[in-house]
Amino acid sequence: MELIKFKNVSKSFGKIKALENVTFxxxxxxxxxxxxxxxxxxxxxxxxxxxEFKPDSGEIVLDGVDILKLSETQIPFFRQKIGVVFQDYKxxxxxxxxxxxxxxxxxxxxxxxxxxxxxxxxxxxxxxxxRADLFPNQLSGGEIQRTSLARALVVNPKVVxxxxxxxxxxxxxxxxxxxxxQKINKEGKTIVMATHNxxxxxxxxxxxxxxxxxxxxxxxxxxxxxxxxxxVENKEEPKRLKIKVEEV
Numbered sequence: 001m002e003l004i005k006f007k008n009v010s011k012s013f014g015k016i017k018a019l020e021n022v023t024f025x026x027x028x029x030x031x032x033x034x035x036x037x038x039x040x041x042x043x044x045x046x047x048x049x050x051x052e053f054k055p056d057s058g059e060i061v062l063d064g065v066d067i068l069k070l071s072e073t074q075i076p077f078f079r080q081k082i083g084v085v086f087q088d089y090k091x092x093x094x095x096x097x098x099x100x101x102x103x104x105x106x107x108x109x110x111x112x113x114x115x116x117x118x119x120x121x122x123x124x125x126x127x128x129x130x131r132a133d134l135f136p137n138q139l140s141g142g143e144i145q146r147t148s149l150a151r152a153l154v155v156n157p158k159v160v161x162x163x164x165x166x167x168x169x170x171x172x173x174x175x176x177x178x179x180x181x182q183k184i185n186k187e188g189k190t191i192v193m194a195t196h197n198x199x200x201x202x203x204x205x206x207x208x209x210x211x212x213x214x215x216x217x218x219x220x221x222x223x224x225x226x227x228x229x230x231x232v233e234n235k236e237e238p239k240r241l242k243i244k245v246e247e248v
Contacts, residue, residue: 035196041215042196175203
């Protein structure tokens with residue numbers, strides 16, 4: 001069953017064609033990489049799914065909803081289906097880890113009496129239970145990104161959109177974030193991740209939608225062989241999270 005469907009979608013910003021006649025689908029429970037160089041249109045696809053703006057033409061459906069027909073008042077409720085993880089985190093520096101996660105619940109107007117249980121669950125999920133009362137300047141880059149992921153998950157979304165979530169992280173930290181995303185995906189969450197990191201794409205063998213200058217140039221099944229020039233030395237296996245993913 002397709003959770004996300006793009007059909008002949010085009011979008012321009014002035015004279016720049018960000019997307020041109022893009023068609024693809026994402027199955028419920030799938031993990032898909034959207035790849036391509038900077039300016040290829042990866043982030044535009046994610047922003048269209050979020051209904052931050054409309055395409056110039058085409059059709060976009062998420063969970064059976066034609067999102068182009070949504071009214072302005074319907075958009076906030078629609079976005080409850082979506083969790084977002086950004087490359088630059090979008091974390092509030094003056095709030096603790098717990099408070100940053102609670103912001104998502106406040107925005108979605110979740111009753112406050114439900115906050116503590118939800119927040120504690122996602123903190124355990126991402127391995128930050130002992131960091132809940134710390135501020136961002138007291139955290140590592142990987143811990144900040146885990147906070148961002150916890151905030152995305154606390155509203156129990158149908159799909160997680162990850163925009164270059166490992167872009168500012170070293171390999172070992174990025175590897176642990178990818179491991180966490182895989183665990184979440186295996187528990188049923190659909191994940192669409194935009195990345196230009198070929199090492200990530202080669203190691204974590206998922207379906208690939210490759211863009212160039214706003215057009216889809218290939219739709220590849222998971223890669224079976226790593227490129228020798230990009231293979232990561234495995235002198236020490238990165239630490240794996242041993243936290244069971246629970247439904248939020």
